[in-house]
Amino acid sequence: MARRWRLAFFLAILSGSIFAFSGPVDAQPMSRAQARERANMLAALGAELFSDPQLSNSGKSACASCHDPAHAFAPANALSVQLGGRDLAYPGLRAVPSLKYLQAVPQFTEHYFESEDEADESVDNGPTGGLTWDGRADSARAQARIPLLSPFEMGNASPDEVVRHALDGGYGPKLAAIYGKSLLANRNATFEAVLKALEVYQQSWQTFYPYSSKYDAWLAGKVELTPEEEHGRKLFEDPEKGNCASCHFSVRANDGTPPQFTDYGMIALAVPRNPAIPANADPAFYDLGLCGPLRTNFLGRPDYCGLFRTPTLRNVATRRAFFHNGVFHTLKDAVAFYATRDTDPGRWYPRRADGSVEIYDDLPARYRDNINMDPPFGGKQGDAPRLDDGEIDAIVTFLNTLTDGWKAR
Ligand code: HEC
Ligand code: HEC
Incomplete structure (x- = not known):
């Protein structure tokens, strides 16, 4: 965990965001400057997508509706669970977590051992890690599929619907600027690119893990x-x-x-x-x-x-x-x-x-x-x-x- 964290942190300092060195379609080698430039473009695009309700089926629910940047990316209201889905009529099953300090969450495992940097490495700590309250998603990219397609969150019926909303919302040229025009001909790759942008945005350390308390x-x-x-x-x-x-x-x-x-x-x-x-x-x-x-x-x-x-x-x-x-x-x-x-x-x-x-x-x-x-x-x-x-x-x-x-x- 600490090793993962260290890597993430230094890459983040380096580029303003992490794991942005390959794209969903073209994974050609890039110079460090190009990689940084792409990461910055992805993070900026991710920030826009995060706050845009056009990505939802109702047209009314953005990631930011539940994960409000002004409230540590948790809801502004005190409801136990938030409403989402079609007509915003569907209550969720769980409280909305903050999205800050998720960068160090280890991938889910049933048998977790600390590294020697942390504690006694010989102790099996049992099930540990993963995103969401039950650890069922292993990356922010995998996680973002859940709200986009959940009937009580953003309510889209399929990845295709998400892509349609993104293209209707004018994101086509921005995606093409990052990945090339050929991306838009491939619906799956376009959906993956949307997820990737959301992920890279959530890895911006200044916003998500500033350690400024x-x-x-x-x-x-x-x-x-x-x-x-x-x-x-x-x-x-x-x-x-x-x-x-x-x-x-x-x-x-x-x-x-x-x-x-x-x-x-x-x-x-x-x-x-x-x-x-x-x-x-x-x-x-x-x-x-x-x-x-x-x-x-x-x-x-x-x-x-x-x-x-x-x-x-x-x-x-x-x-x-x-x-x-x-x-x-x-x-x-x-x-x-x-x-x-x-x-x-x-x-x-x-x-x-x-x-x-x-x-x-x-x-x-x-x-x-x-x-x-x-x-x-x-x-x-x-x-x-x-x-x-x-x-x-x-x-x-x-x-x-x-x-x-x-x-x-
Ligand atoms: C044995 C491990 C353990 C100990 C000890 C522990 N916690 Fe927790 N804490 C958890 C777990 C697990 C949850 C989430 C449980 C759930 O939601 O069902 C949690 C959740 C919380 C939450 C809710 C956070 C949120 O975002 O909703 C608060 C506040 C909290 N703990 C404070 C404390 C304080 C204060 C203490 C000491 C008095 C403490 N915890 C001791 C494991 C622990
Ligand atoms: C309708 C409210 C709602 C919307 C909209 C929403 N989320 Fe969430 N989010 C939740 C809830 C509830 C959970 C906890 C889910 C669970 O534990 O099953 C969650 C969990 C998460 C987590 C995991 C947090 C952790 O502690 O592991 C991430 C990351 C996340 N959301 C990102 C997003 C992104 C990105 C979007 C937009 C594509 C989004 N969410 C839209 C309600 C929402």
């Missing part, structure tokens, strides 16, 4: 944290208190790469079922993450049910819906859930008619061995939580230092 300035020794932020940082890292950093890495890797605030691991936290998601009106429907139903290659793997990819916490304070199902709407609730899921479950889960709490209500009982019980989870109902209210506030204050765009006053 107060925390980054603190790591560089340029600023002090306030006492409350420092208190929160310690709680975040303390294995007996928040223990957050065991999954949301907060220190530089051994080779100096900045922390991404995730280890990309797939974990079951058993967040409460969210009645605001229309699909959940069907009591038989469960979003089980890695074991389906959106991801389809592990449908028969009960040990994978309920697992979702650990997200970065960079820019988390700008989010307005938390966890894969967007069930919480304040950062304080998200953190308090960790502290009291098992000691005060009545605070989070619904009650049955007899007054008992329906704990872990979004995961069928047969999968509950998968649920993570590491601190700060665990304990019995009525036990004192590992974090009290003031400590939860301190962690929230600390998380606010992870927002990009910090400026010294």
